[in-house]
Amino acid sequence: MAELSGLRFSESHEWVRQEGDTATIGISEYAQSQLGDVIYLEFPSVGQKLKVGDRFGVVESVKAASDLYSPVAGEVAAVNDALKEHPELLNNDPYGKGWILKLRGVSPNPKLLDQDAYNALVEGPGH
């Protein structure tokens, strides 16, 4: 499993790893476990500009279609083409090979949660 330190999480279960003004985005282990088997993703176009909270795609699992929201602002630099052929990577390695997109020109979002705060959110009452 990929290194988790330095990840920040949104309350809608996306993670972001920011390095300089670029960022990699995916969904959390908790999110993939709740979605179940992922079978298809809809991606944004490279070059699309996203604001915090913008819907950037859809993940379809056997159970349901779920929207994906950008945890930071930036411009789409790349999408993970491997997920088009192997959507199960999102289940098997959500923090590594299951990344979804990379953004450039990213401004940090101070409202994101660190790992402890995120774990408290998903392990809290009601889960």
Place this chain on the structure above:
Amino acid sequence: MTQPVATVERTPLFEEHLRLGAQMTNFGGWSMPLQYSSIREEHQAVRSAAGLFDLSHMGEIEVSGTDAVAQLERLLTNEVATLKPGRARYALLCNEQGGILDDLLVYNLSPGYLLVVNAGNQDKDFEWVAAHTPAGTARNMGRQTALIGVQGPRAPALVQRLADRDLKDVKYYAFVDRRVAGVPCRVSRTGYTGEDGFELFCQPSEAVRLWQRLLDAGGEVGLKPAGLGARDTLRLEAGMRLYGNDLDEQTNPLEAGLDWAVKLDKDFIGRDAIGRVAQQGLPRVTVGLRMRDRSIPRHGYRVLDEGRPVGTVSSGNVSFTLGYNIALAFVPPARSQVGTSLAVDVRGAAAPADVVALPFYRRPHP
């Protein structure tokens, strides 16, 4: 998706599901396993080896009395008088308007009959049956009955290995009384997956022992516990209807494509309304759709014909076995021929789809 477990009913196997790490969900008022490992793996286990299902949430209604045959003929769309002892048959329970109250299996217990009904409908069904039968002849046995499904190509041999006597004469839609793993069971060659297999009725107090013995003995042939997620993707491939998705009180059996289970030449509740619709022509019929791209059709999505909404998806999902996405949908009869090109409105985009024959999947060696 899930509701607090305390407010919903539990089957005798609830603790077993938790022990196996199941994700639980509220289904028809019952806390049931949605999946144990992965819906895909559980689905594939049933198609290639065997799956073990807790079906104890299903309802059971026993009907006894000297006039039970006549009363059930009046309640059910399919024939009961011709159902031999030891045999089961699919039928529908309809209201006077011809709307489907439930779909079920009727078993000839000789003496008496057993109706196996959907979990979420069992109390509604019982009230309906009790209102149309003499006092005391219908009994609501759903909560006094456990039911375990063993489905898949390896399932018959597995159940046979644990049974006290031969099962090879138990044909499809037949049942016998046997001990399985020492537990007295009604062993029924029925299922909701499109595979061969058995459904085992037993006392709730014996369910855990039977479940554990089947799991232990099944390990070496690749049996896996399978949840409601896999049950849904399996039944959809087999073209089997799901009450609440494909069938409801606003749908009549002919629209649902279940005319083979409707005998309009006998008198039953709803017959006149269904007969009228048949004469006037159906406004919509059920078809199978095969998606051309990877979009997934879901319950309630609109079906489009050259951009115009003409129908509705009633069930849809990925078909793990076939490798494409499929749906059951209501469309006008004029657009129902196999090969017709339609589309499904998937989040505002028209995803192309073709009408295909049902069932989507048929097991290789029936």
